[in-house]
Every structure is written in C-alpha cells, then in structure tokens.
Amino acid sequence: MTAFVVAVDGPAGSGKSSVCKEAARRLGFGYLDTGAGYRAMALHAKSHLHLDDAIASFEYEISLDPTNVQVKLAGESVTEDIRSDEVAKLVSAIAREQAVRNQQREDARARIASCDKPGIIVEGRDITTVVAPEAQVRILLTASEEVRLSRRQKDQTEVAENLVARDKSDSKVADFLVPAEGVALLDTTNLSFEESVLALMKEIEEVRNV
Secondary structure: OOOEEEEEEOOOOOOHHHHHHHHHHHHOOEEEEHHHHHHHHHHHHOOOOOHHHHHHOOOEEEOOOOOOOOEEEOOEEOOOHHHOHHHHHHHHHHHOOHHHHHHHHHHHHHHHHHOOOOEEEEEEOOHHHHHOOOOOEEEEEEOOHHHHHHHHHHHOOOOHHHHHHHHHHHOOOOOOOOOOOOOEEEEOOOOOHHHHHHHHHHHHHHHHOO
16 A cells, blocks of 8 residues: 555444545545445446346446545446435445455455555445555444434435445444454544544544654
8 A cells, every 4th residue: 555544434324424535635635435336336237137247347437536526337427326215225235245345345455556645545334354454544433323313314315214224234244333453433423523524533643643
C-alpha cells in the first residue's frame, strides 16, 4: 500500500459512509465505498441468468473523490440507481456469493493501490479483516440499532425492516458488529455528525503523527 490506508467497518445506518466521506474530504484523502460495488453487481446481475456471466461482464467504475462519488456500469452512470429499495433488497443475496466477494475484494484492493492521494478511507463490511487487514488504521464504526434505524428513516434511504434483515444476512458472511483484534471501536450512538467526523479524524491523526 502506497497511500495511508484507513479501513472502516460497520453496520448499515451507523453513519460510516457520510462520516468517512467528510473525514476524507477534510484530510485530502481518497474515499472508497465498497458497498457500492456490491450494489452495482446486484443491479448488473438482474439482467443475467448466470452469476458467472454477470461477474465476467461486470464493467464497473467508481470515483475515489469524496466530494463527487460517481458509479458507472459499462460507462453509464448508475450512481442513483444502486441506491434504490429494489437493489437494497437484492444486494444481500449477491454479497453471500463467494465468487462475488472474491471479485469485490480484489477490485477494492486494486483501487486502494491506485489511489494518488496521501491517504484513502475505505469503508464497508469486512474491510478491517479481509480487504485491508494491513491498513494503518482499522476502525469499527457503529451505533445502537435504534439510532441506526432512526438515521435511515430520517434520510429516507432504506426501510427499517430491510435494514435489519440486511444486517442479519450480511453478518453471516462478514463480522461487522464486533471489532477484531487490533480494531478500534468508534460508537456514534451519542455523537452528532460533526462529533463523529472529528472522532474518526482523531483516530487517524494519532497514528499519522506518531
């Protein structure tokens, strides 16, 4: 890894995407939302009878700019499409497929290696343990289920029932509820957005300044 890598895991609604994106912007880092890759694959696989064909024909692009995250499939923007309720319902099934997980892992690693910023914040489900276990900073960013549901409903990004079901399904293939050894826990249950961003930045700067 050439860039300073920050790996962040956490359940849906914990605030990790918005917090990581803002921290990356302030630090001048790149930002990678690995969940977008799984969502894009779920959208892409809808039009294929066989998963192997979907994986082989997956022409995926995502920007590493925290101020303007763009996602494309075969050159066409799907930035908004992958956030639909329909895709949210499909993504857990796709994420359970080991072939997809292998492909997404290697894709994320390649994008981390290609980052031309001083650092990159990578967030998702198994980043601290599988995708980037050697990252200089590894954090599990979480919040109580009540707070996570409240945040999702406020943002109107996902229905509560689907969020809970997706967490339960995803937890069978990725442990994002308990920090692994050497992974710092950042609980944002009682933190505002600004406080959460500052807490994440503090964790990063403490390691960078050593």
